[in-house]
Amino acid sequence: MKRKKISETIENINSKYIDEATEYTGAAKSTPKKIWHKWVAVAACFVLVLAIGFPFAKDLFISPDQKDIVDAIVMIEYDDSYLEVIEDSKSIKKFGLEKEITESVIGNHIAYLQKSVPEAERSNYIVSNEKTNMELLEYAPAPYKAVRILKDGDNYYYAWFCNYLVKNNESLPIQTAFEVYGIDEATDIVSITPVKTDNYWTANGKAITDTAAISDFYTEISKLIAFSFDEYHEIVFAEDLKKAEDEGGGDIGSEVYALEADDRKDIVIETKEGLRFAIQYYPFYGWIKITKTLSYYQMSPEISEWFENNIE
Numbered sequence: 001m002k003r004k005k006i007s008e009t010i011e012n013i014n015s016k017y018i019d020e021a022t023e024y025t026g027a028a029k030s031t032p033k034k035i036w037h038k039w040v041a042v043a044a045c046f047v048l049v050l051a052i053g054f055p056f057a058k059d060l061f062i063s064p065d066q067k068d069i070v071d072a073i074v075m076i077e078y079d080d081s082y083l084e085v086i087e088d089s090k091s092i093k094k095f096g097l098e099k100e101i102t103e104s105v106i107g108n109h110i111a112y113l114q115k116s117v118p119e120a121e122r123s124n125y126i127v128s129n130e131k132t133n134m135e136l137l138e139y140a141p142a143p144y145k146a147v148r149i150l151k152d153g154d155n156y157y158y159a160w161f162c163n164y165l166v167k168n169n170e171s172l173p174i175q176t177a178f179e180v181y182g183i184d185e186a187t188d189i190v191s192i193t194p195v196k197t198d199n200y201w202t203a204n205g206k207a208i209t210d211t212a213a214i215s216d217f218y219t220e221i222s223k224l225i226a227f228s229f230d231e232y233h234e235i236v237f238a239e240d241l242k243k244a245e246d247e248g249g250g251d252i253g254s255e256v257y258a259l260e261a262d263d264r265k266d267i268v269i270e271t272k273e274g275l276r277f278a279i280q281y282y283p284f285y286g287w288i289k290i291t292k293t294l295s296y297y298q299m300s301p302e303i304s305e306w307f308e309n310n311i312e
Contacts, residue, residue, distance in 0.1 A: 076125040076150060078111060078136060083159040085150055092158060094201050095140075096274040097147060101156040106149055107138025113150070125150070142273035144182040150207065163294050171226035172293035178222075180292055181271050185219035186211075191270045195310045201268050201278060205312045217306055224297035229239050232296035236260070236285055260285060267311070283307060 028031040060091035074085040086092060089099070098105045115123035125134065136159070137149040148159040161180050166172060183189060192214060208214065227235070239257045263282045270276045280289045286304065288297040299307075 074124065075162070076113065076148075077116075077137065078113075078127055078148075079145075081145070081164045082162040083148060084162050086158045086160050087157065090200070091160075092277065095147070095156055095158075095160060096270065096276040098141065101149060101158065105140050105155070107140035107143050107152075110138060110148065111137040112136075142182060142271070142275055144275075145180045146275050146277070161292065163292055166228075166294040168229045169231075171228040171231070171295040173226050174224055174288075174290060174293070174295070174297055175222055177290045177292040181269075181275050181277060182273065183218075183269075183271060184185075186215040188272055189214050189218060190272050191267055192217060192310075193268045193270070195266050195268050195278065197264055197266050201266070201276070208310055213306075213310055217310075218304075220300065220303040220306055221288070221297075224300060224303065225232070226293070227292065227296045227298065229296065232287065235298075236287065265311070281307065 050158055057107070065121055076083040076085065087093075092099065112128040112130065112132045113125040114128035114130075114132050116126045116132075117123040125136075127136075128134070133151075133153050135151040137151055139147040139149055139158075146161050148161075150157040150159045164172060164176070178184075179189075191207045191209050191291055193203055193207040195201045196204045208217075237260075260282060263284045264280055265283060266278050268276050268278050280291070281287070281299070283304070284290070286299045288299060288303075289295075290297065
């Protein structure tokens with residue numbers, strides 16, 4: 001039996017991981033028409049939430065009853081990255097954004113946009129070289145890449161940073177992810193909270209607010225070397241997959257990937273501006289995954305010890 005690739009085994013993943021991913025949506029002040037789009041290969045906003053890896057065509061793994069949920073994700077492609085338009089009040093609260101988009105939170109103009117399929121009623125957005133009635137604006141309370149504001153006619157939406165456009169054989173430094181949220185030093189972080197591995201970021205332990213502990217975390221995690229998905233996959237899975245193949249196992253891929261998914265733990269970092277984002281780590285495997293950079297970081301003895309000492 002040939003070894004299965006991830007794209008051939010995702011459909012066998014425990015449904016709870018699919019459910020967690022497909023719950024991800026978001027909302028804004030006004031209640032405009034739903035904006036839909038044809039699925040493109042967007043990693044962090046859906047596929048990476050599955051704790052599996054990199055983007056695949058949706059038809060490889062999305063069942064008919066989940067298709068509408070996935071199609072409802074609206075993306076903005078800007079500055080070599082994807083942003084997701086969020087319309088759900090729970091997501092707005094979770095990310096630490098202002099409840100409503102008012103004049104006080106609308107910042108400076110960034111770029112004019114247009115629909116990627118102009119004639120379509122519902123479509124993704126891309127940058128326009130001409131002035132339009134669609135704009136990408138800064139979020140005034142925290143004018144970072146983490147969050148922008150989409151103006152489409154008279155309607156305003158939050159646009160949350162999903163991920164940089166990174167190939168499977170490329171990686172980005174971990175500091176690149178922190179910079180998305182305006183984190184340049186440890187003092188830009190106010191808390192680190194262990195949360196349940198679900199879409200709601202429900203606290204699963206005491207929030208860490210001690211400045212010394214936060215400083216140690218930032219110092220040690222910043223030292224980690226970045227690995228691409230291909231490198232990570234070869235280091236973590238290749239041996240187990242080959243062993244399972246040699247032993248003639250049945251569900252070779254899904255069994256191995258499910259073990260990784262079950263090892264996953266999440267922490268949520270809150271910035272001084274109140275923005276929140278999650279980091280996934282795998283204590284048994286010894287890896288950290290940052291969806292914003294589509295990259296993996298092998299845990300050092302120091303950062304492993306930090307998690308052991310600070311996360312109950």
